[in-house]
Amino acid sequence: MRLVAEGLGHRFPGQPPLFADLSFDLRPGVLYGLVGPSGSGKSTLLSILSGGLRPSNGNIEAIGVDRIGWIMQNPVGAPRRTAIDQVAVPLLARGLLRREAEPQARDLLDRFGLAHVAAREFRRLSGGEAQRMCLARAAASDYDAILIDEPTAQLDRDTAHTIGDVIREMVSEERIVVLATHDELLRNRCDQILQVDPAAP
Numbered sequence: 001m002r003l004v005a006e007g008l009g010h011r012f013p014g015q016p017p018l019f020a021d022l023s024f025d026l027r028p029g030v031l032y033g034l035v036g037p038s039g040s041g042k043s044t045l046l047s048i049l050s051g052g053l054r055p056s057n058g059n060i061e062a063i064g065v066d067r068i069g070w071i072m073q074n075p076v077g078a079p080r081r082t083a084i085d086q087v088a089v090p091l092l093a094r095g096l097l098r099r100e101a102e103p104q105a106r107d108l109l110d111r112f113g114l115a116h117v118a119a120r121e122f123r124r125l126s127g128g129e130a131q132r133m134c135l136a137r138a139a140a141s142d143y144d145a146i147l148i149d150e151p152t153a154q155l156d157r158d159t160a161h162t163i164g165d166v167i168r169e170m171v172s173e174e175r176i177v178v179l180a181t182h183d184e185l186l187r188n189r190c191d192q193i194l195q196v197d198p199a200a201p
């Protein structure tokens, strides 16, 4: 499994160029951190990696990567479904029985510091809780690559530490994990840093 970029650059119509000439070869088992100033294009690069946005320059090739999960800054979930149900869905989709999926989903919620909101509907979760629930749901899925956008932006430092631990646990030989972050704490947990700098005008 690899996500290979060559000479990537992007420019939205009518705007100055964002990053330019980025090349990398992402593999499983490594936690990659995308860092750079606000507005430099980290989320845009995640979008390109997800296959949802075509770069204006260069190529991206997904080799052996079929399923890509993207945990956005603004979390997405079925509004009336409870946190535990949301995390159980990918486990059920993978063929587990409900009686097997529920304890696993509960365990994941616990690891992400969400045991107390397991029975709460998604629409009733705080922003930080909703984003952690999306991380737990991604951890329950069989994604080949997981792209995570600013997971600690809405969290206090203790919770951010916990999230750093759990994201490290998500790194495995079975998936590529990429994290966009401003947070020094998370940056220090990454194995490799990809700097996203504004392109020279």
Ligand SMILES: Nc1ncnc2c1ncn2[C@@H]1O[C@H](COP(=O)(O)OP(=O)(O)OP(=O)(O)O)[C@@H](O)[C@H]1O
Binding pocket: 012, 013, 015, 018, 036, 037, 038, 039, 040, 041, 042, 043, 044, 045, 182
């Ligand atoms: N669909 C779009 N159309 C036009 N401009 C966009 C679009 N998406 C993002 N931008 C602009 O591109 C620039 C880079 O945005 P992006 O969200 O990728 O930066 P970022 O590095 O992730 O920022 P932050 O760290 O603040 O989240 C911003 O100026 C943003 O307004």
